Amino acid sequence: MEIRTAGTEDIAALTAVEAECFPPAEAATAQEFVERVRYYGNHFWLLYEGDKLISFVDGFVTDEADLTDEMYENAAMHSEDGAWQMIFGVNTLPEYRKHGYAGQLLRRAxxxxxxxxxxxxxxxxxxxxxxxxxxxxxxxEGVSDKSTHGNVVWHQMRLEF
Known part of the structure; x- marks a missing residue:
């Protein structure tokens, strides 16, 4: 298995895995992945088994300290020199869960x-x-007052160096 960043060739696989991991109101669309990969494909961590994407973590970098819903929708907000690495999704296909794959990707991120x-x-x-x-x-850090993505209650969590 290899961990690598994302390119346009990964869009279909990213969209398929995301659709298996999140309900439609929360899942990113193929068009959103096109934009995300265009702006910050190097901030995707993909785990493949052969030619099958089984897990990925994605996010972008910003100077904003809190994750907001606008960040999910506007890939152009990415700032490569930003202070904070945001994590938008941690995805593992259901049949591959509980094997530590997401943990490997999170540790890499x-x-x-x-x-x-x-x-x-x-x-x-x-x-x-x-x-x-x-x-x-x-x-x-408690329930986020800046994200209600998919009409869900989200807790914001931070790992500070």
């Missing part, structure tokens, strides 16, 4: 952000996932 001298990483998650992200060093 954390290591990359540290090497790039970011202040840290920020993500939002549902309450049931708080303990999962806490094991990587993220701390819960």
């Amino acid at each position: 954390i290591d990359d952000a540290r090497q790039q001298h970011r202040k840290g990483l920020v993500l939002t998650c549902k309450e049931r996932l708080l303990p999962y992200y806490a094991q990587f060093g993220f701390r819960d």
Whole structure:
């Protein structure tokens, strides 16, 4: 298995995996992935088994300290020299879960952000996932007042270096 960044050749696979991992109101569309890969394909961490995408983590970099809904919708907000690595999605196909694949990708994203001298990483998650992200060093900052993406209650979590 290899971990690599995203290119346009990955759009269909990204869209398919995202659709399996999130309900339609929360899932990114193919067009959103086209824009995301165009602006920040190097901030995708993809795990392939052969030619099958089984897990990926994506996000962009910004000087904004909090994750907002606008960030999901506007890939042009990415700033390569930004202070914070935002994480928009952590996706693993259901049949590949509980094998540590998402954890490998998160550790890689954390290591990359540290090497790039970011202040840290920020993500939002549902309450049931708080303990999962806490094991990587993220701390819960409470319910986000800046993200209601998909009409869901999201907790903002931060890992600060």
